[in-house]
Amino acid sequence: MSANCPTQTTPRTIQLAGVVNDSITDGPGIRLTVFVQGCPHHCPGCHNQQTWDFAGGQPTTTEELWQQIQQNPLLSGVTFSGGEPMAQAAALLPLAQRIKQAGLELAIYSGYTFEQLLNLPDPAVRQLLELADTLIDGPFILAQRNLELNFRGSENQRILKAAASLKEGRPVLEEAERWH
Numbered sequence: 001m002s003a004n005c006p007t008q009t010t011p012r013t014i015q016l017a018g019v020v021n022d023s024i025t026d027g028p029g030i031r032l033t034v035f036v037q038g039c040p041h042h043c044p045g046c047h048n049q050q051t052w053d054f055a056g057g058q059p060t061t062t063e064e065l066w067q068q069i070q071q072n073p074l075l076s077g078v079t080f081s082g083g084e085p086m087a088q089a090a091a092l093l094p095l096a097q098r099i100k101q102a103g104l105e106l107a108i109y110s111g112y113t114f115e116q117l118l119n120l121p122d123p124a125v126r127q128l129l130e131l132a133d134t135l136i137d138g139p140f141i142l143a144q145r146n147l148e149l150n151f152r153g154s155e156n157q158r159i160l161k162a163a164a165s166l167k168e169g170r171p172v173l174e175e176a177e178r179w180h
């Protein structure tokens with residue numbers, strides 16, 4: 001490896017399904033939601049089936065997404081959703097770092113449970129979790145659908161404090177009223 005050939009440890013682009021600005025449904029406050037493309041879970045009843053195909057979507061750079069975030073002074077946070085964000089953990093890391101450096105909240109939806117995430121082989125998954133404030137975990141289960149839940153589709157999904165959960169090695173529920 002020469003000095004002119006840097007190691008590429010992080011993918012340059014995020015495979016993107018879409019962005020929703022000024023969202024009030026993906027966490028408290030006004031948020032920008034990044035919907036990544038590609039999901040391995042295929043939950044029956046999923047409302048985002050167009051995001052399942054890993055070959056779909058548009059390659060998008062961290063810089064492009066960061067520009068959109070910066071242009072909205074009303075944002076209290078950013079949410080990664082999908083699709084399955086943890087399938088693109090390495091690609092999302094640089095964006096997550098910028099979000100946190102700017103003092104914005106970061107929430108991540110995953111179809112994996114917290115316990116499953118700890119056992120995924122990709123080290124970027126844990127690194128991404130370390131940057132998150134909140135993890136909403138678990139697949140959408142149609143039989144447990146509850147339209148009265150805030151920020152969740154089904155009863156099995158949990159709203160977790162990411163840092164506390166990592167520190168304790170177990171899911172720690174977010175009990176702040178604004179998340180419920």
Ligand code: SF4
Nearest residue numbers: 039042043046083111
């Ligand atoms: S994890 Fe989310 S995007 Fe993936 S199939 Fe389930 S509900 Fe749909």
